[in-house]
Amino acid sequence: MELEQFKTLHTRFFGKELPEEVTRSEDYEAYADALHEDEACYNWAIAEKLKSKGFDYGSYCCLMLADKVYESLDEDGETRYDDPEVIINKWDEGLYGIPVHNGSATMVVINYCPWCGTKLSK
Ligand SMILES: [Zn+2]
Numbered sequence: 001m002e003l004e005q006f007k008t009l010h011t012r013f014f015g016k017e018l019p020e021e022v023t024r025s026e027d028y029e030a031y032a033d034a035l036h037e038d039e040a041c042y043n044w045a046i047a048e049k050l051k052s053k054g055f056d057y058g059s060y061c062c063l064m065l066a067d068k069v070y071e072s073l074d075e076d077g078e079t080r081y082d083d084p085e086v087i088i089n090k091w092d093e094g095l096y097g098i099p100v101h102n103g104s105a106t107m108v109v110i111n112y113c114p115w116c117g118t119k120l121s122k
Pocket of ligand 1: 060061062063065113114115116117118
């Protein structure tokens with residue numbers, strides 16, 4: 001899908017309660033497919049979301065990692081521990097880890113981005 005077309009559909013569909021006749025429409029299906037399968041569309045949508053939240057994603061190797069780190073924080077910007085929806089954490093020292101959901105704050109430190117393979121330096 002052309003990015004410009006995706007942007008138009010995004011404005012129509014994103015962040016809204018959509019009735020079933022809309023979510024079953026061809027336009028919506030094309031939008032959802034592009035969001036999940038088209039990297040340019042996905043990256044644009046994630047960047048828009050992070051921008052609107054005031055999250056500084058520019059220092060991350062890719063938008064996927066930036067988004068997952070953003071999703072790991074609560075409203076105050078603090079790390080959410082033992083939340084099964086959190087799949088990656090970032091510490092202030094620039095370390096990244098995968099949380100082990102065993103009721104404690106156990107993490108497996110990782111050295112490379114799971115999505116783009118970039119070395120995660122300290
Ligand atoms: Zn990455």
